[in-house]
Amino acid sequence: MKYSIFSLARNALSGHKNWQPAWRSPDPKPEYDVIIVGGGGHGLATAYYLAKLHGITNVAVLEKGYLGSGNIGRNTTIIRSNYLLPGNNPFYEKSLQLWEGLEQDFNFNAMVSQRGVINLFHSDGQRDAYVRRGNAMRIHGVDAEIIDQHSLRDMLPFLNFDNGRFPIMGGLMQRRGGTVRHDAVAWGFARGADMRGVDVIQHCEVTGIKREKGRVVGVETSKGFIGCKKLGLAAAGNSTTVAKMAGLELPIESHVLQAFVSEGIKPWLDNVVTFGVGHFYISQSDKGGLVFGGDIDGYNSYAQRGNLPTVEHVVECGLAMIPSLSRARVLRSWGGIMDMSMDGSPIIDKTDIDNLYLNAGWCYGGFKATPASGWCFAHTIANDAPHELNSAMRLDRFRTGYVMDETAHGAQANLH
C-alpha cells in the first residue's frame, strides 16, 4: 500500500479500519541468497538497498527482538556529515544526501528535520581545530560555517557564554545537519524491504554460524537452522558476540551509552547544540521534550541500561552549558550498547572468511550513517567488493596500521 494523500482520504472514509500491516511476519524459508543478522537500522537498510538497487530479493533479516529494540530506536536522532578525514567525510556526506531524499524514496514519514548542528568552541585552539574541520568539509563540497559569538548570542541567548571556566567563543555550524525520528527509519526501511520481497523475521535470535570447508552455509537460530549463500553481520552492540560464532575476534569493545528526555516544554531550542569541553549534546523534539546525552558509561557491557554517576556527569555538562536547564525535569532515560572500534571509525567490509561480510564499529555515531551504511554494505555484498565510499572502512586496517583516527584519541574506546 502506497502512502499518499489519496490513501489517507480513502482510509479516512472507511474509519481507518482497512490499513494493512506495514510489513509481513513470515516464517523463515529453508535457505536465502543473503541473510543479514540484526534488524536495526543498518541491517534493514542493507536489505532495502540489496532489493532495490541490486535486484537481490531472496533475503532475510533476522532480528532477535522486535524492530527498533536496538540502538536504532535508542539514539538521540542526530544526523550530520561534519567529519574531518577523507576516509570518513564523503561517506557521511553520501548519507546526508540519502537522508535528504529518503522519505520520498521509501514512502514513509521519518520526520527528517535539517535544523542545523552547532559544535561550540571554548578556546582559541579549539576554534582553530574547528576552522580546520570546517575547511576540510568545504574541500569535500560539504556546507560548514563558523558562527561568531555575537551571532550565537542572537541565536541561542540562553547559553552560558561568560562561564568563567568554559567561555563560549563561537561554533562550527552545519546547517544541513539535524534530526530524524529514529524508529520511523527502522519502520520505513523494513516496509520498503518487505514490499520488495525481503523476509523481515523478528524474535529470531542467531545462536550459531555454521561453516563447511571454511565457507558459511547458514545460521542456527531460535527458529531452527536457516541456510544462506552469503551472510552479513549488522548486529551493532552485539557484533563481537555474533562474529565470535564464526570464530572471528573483532577490534571492538561494547560500552553503554545513555540518552535522556525531559518533560515537554514550549519551542525553545531550534538547533542541535554540542558542548565543546565535555561530552554533551542537546536538541528539542517536536513533542517539546529536550533530548540529550553525553559520555559512555566507561566500562565494557552488553546491558541496555546505564548508571547514575554518568547521569550526574551528563547533567553537570548540560548545566555548565545552559544553566536554565536545571528547571526542566528529566522524564525518562535509557541505555544502548555501542560497538566501539579502536579508532572510532566503522568497518564495512568482507571478512577473511568466505561469504561472510561485516558491518560494525559504529561507536555512538551510527544513526546518521544508516542510509549510506546500508547502501555501501549492500554494494559490498552484491559485488563481493567494497564501494569507493567504504573502501577505507576495512577490517584489516587494524593489522596494517591504516587506521582512521578521526578524533586523534588512539585506541581509547572511552574517548572516541
Ligand SMILES: Cc1cc2nc3c(=O)[nH]c(=O)nc-3n(C[C@H](O)[C@H](O)[C@H](O)COP(=O)(O)OP(=O)(O)OC[C@H]3O[C@@H](n4cnc5c(N)ncnc54)[C@H](O)[C@@H]3O)c2cc1C
Ligand atoms: C543513547 C544513544 C544515543 C545515540 N545517539 C546517536 C546520534 O545522535 N547520532 C548518531 O549518528 N548515532 C547515535 N547513536 C548510535 C547509533 O544509534 C548506532 O550506532 C546505530 O543505531 C547502530 O546501528 P543499528 O541501527 O543497526 O543498531 P541496532 O538497532 O542496535 O541493530 C542491531 C540489531 O541486532 C540485533 N541482534 C544482536 N544480536 C543478534 C543475534 N544474535 N541475532 C539476531 N539479532 C541480533 C539487535 O537486537 C539489534 O536490534 C546513539 C546510540 C545510543 C545508544
